[in-house]
Amino acid sequence: MAEPAAGDLKYTPLDAWHVAQGARMVPFAGYSMPVQYKDGILTEHLWTRAHAGLFDVSHMGQCFVHSDSWEKTAAALEALVPADILNLKPGQQRYSQLLGADGGILDDLMITRSAYEGHEGWAYLVVNAGCKDADYAHIAAHLPAGVSLRVEADLALIALQGPEAVEVIATMVPAIRDVPFMNYHAAQLDGIWLHISRSGYTGEDGVEISIPAKDVVAFCDRLLQDPRVRPIGLGARDSLRLEAGLCLYGHDIDTTTSPIEADLKWSIQKRRREQGGFPGAERIRRELAEGPTRLRVGLLPEGRQPAREGVEIMAEGRRIGTVTSGGFGPSVNGPVAMGYVEAAFAKPGTPVSLIVRGKELPARIAPMPFVPHRYFR
Amino acid sequence: MTTYYTKDHEYVRVEGDTGIVGITDYAQSQLGDVVFVELPEVGKAVKAGGEAAVVESVKAASDVYAPVSGEVVAVNDGLPDSPATINEDPEGQGWFMKIRLADKGELAGLMDEAAYKAMIGA
Numbered sequence: 001m002a003e004p005a006a007g008d009l010k011y012t013p014l015d016a017w018h019v020a021q022g023a024r025m026v027p028f029a030g031y032s033m034p035v036q037y038k039d040g041i042l043t044e045h046l047w048t049r050a051h052a053g054l055f056d057v058s059h060m061g062q063c064f065v066h067s068d069s070w071e072k073t074a075a076a077l078e079a080l081v082p083a084d085i086l087n088l089k090p091g092q093q094r095y096s097q098l099l100g101a102d103g104g105i106l107d108d109l110m111i112t113r114s115a116y117e118g119h120e121g122w123a124y125l126v127v128n129a130g131c132k133d134a135d136y137a138h139i140a141a142h143l144p145a146g147v148s149l150r151v152e153a154d155l156a157l158i159a160l161q162g163p164e165a166v167e168v169i170a171t172m173v174p175a176i177r178d179v180p181f182m183n184y185h186a187a188q189l190d191g192i193w194l195h196i197s198r199s200g201y202t203g204e205d206g207v208e209i210s211i212p213a214k215d216v217v218a219f220c221d222r223l224l225q226d227p228r229v230r231p232i233g234l235g236a237r238d239s240l241r242l243e244a245g246l247c248l249y250g251h252d253i254d255t256t257t258s259p260i261e262a263d264l265k266w267s268i269q270k271r272r273r274e275q276g277g278f279p280g281a282e283r284i285r286r287e288l289a290e291g292p293t294r295l296r297v298g299l300l301p302e303g304r305q306p307a308r309e310g311v312e313i314m315a316e317g318r319r320i321g322t323v324t325s326g327g328f329g330p331s332v333n334g335p336v337a338m339g340y341v342e343a344a345f346a347k348p349g350t351p352v353s354l355i356v357r358g359k360e361l362p363a364r365i366a367p368m369p370f371v372p373h374r375y376f377r
Numbered sequence: 378m379t380t381y382y383t384k385d386h387e388y389v390r391v392e393g394d395t396g397i398v399g400i401t402d403y404a405q406s407q408l409g410d411v412v413f414v415e416l417p418e419v420g421k422a423v424k425a426g427g428e429a430a431v432v433e434s435v436k437a438a439s440d441v442y443a444p445v446s447g448e449v450v451a452v453n454d455g456l457p458d459s460p461a462t463i464n465e466d467p468e469g470q471g472w473f474m475k476i477r478l479a480d481k482g483e484l485a486g487l488m489d490e491a492a493y494k495a496m497i498g499a
Binding site (some may be wrong): 327328 | 412
């Protein structure tokens, strides 16, 4: 993705706050974002795994798809994504993908069924920053009569992740302790509405909080008063999600990859696998039945040298795939990567070599996540 | 003993006909946490401006270029096992290699400390 010139950059409501916290700002998905603060990526990563890391993810797109009934809204969404939306319980959230007609992934997203009284027909969506304008156009163009899209431009989104994150939030909103992974809780705190979802992008327990943009700076200041909380930049966000085996759109998944190739089969529930009715269903059901020709896998390079995006994966003297994300995993204390290989080589333990700076680096196919998930179920 | 600097943020500290080579404090601060370093073999001939070592942080990989031409006569053997030394003490314990200078005249093409500080805005 080409980064725009500085003059074209957009800013989140926390921009000045990041600078005041000592952030190094970089362009990302059209926004000026903190890549790291004073502690640096390694320390920020390890802090999140041990305590609570505060992330600004306000660049992501937040919107609602709504109608006068859940059935109508769910049917409209199920025409766009392969997840079971109809059977979401009020307050429940699912990970899914917007699919193109060929089953390629246009974006990945979170879909939540509203539990707000008077909003029974509402779904809340969070999409990627770099895709959001295209997503909104795609969704709006495919909604049937009676179902509408409402884009929220005045909401900020922050994440608090790590084993102490929920306890930090519980000092203000005690009910969050009992909210399971992939569910949300709405709370009012000193007159400010918080939409708190027990989810995240690090593999740790934690929350993502949607909050009015005008209130987010004061709320982050309040969170930072807790000694368990430190601000964490995009650099550590990337190494945390990589260790957790989670995909980054535009790298590990894109319009050429299907959810089955991407090893996201778990995100397509049984009813949808059997009934189809989503874009690319023919390809996806064929890949489910026969197996895909290539598969996203984890890779553990031997030694300490990282293998990064674009590195060729070799076996039996020929190229069998490509690394799509790779780097150093601070919690693993070694290099970790993911990429696509021909299905015959996808079994964990399979020896491969990676062409790093012209040299063959031995590696093994490895199960993911590299660091166990610690979700609250 | 004089230290010279390149525009790519390597330094060479000259002692007699030997130069101790590493990356500057500014370079390590820009790279972030160093997690991997690859050093050349002792005996290797390097050319000024040519690739001499590799350093990788959590974020990115970078080449380290030889500031001067000559033969690598020693490398910092402990560095690959403790790459964080490059962040902690880049211009001391975090040195990369010693090069026997083939042509002291090349030093005239490098920056002195004042010129380097001016370049990085320090």
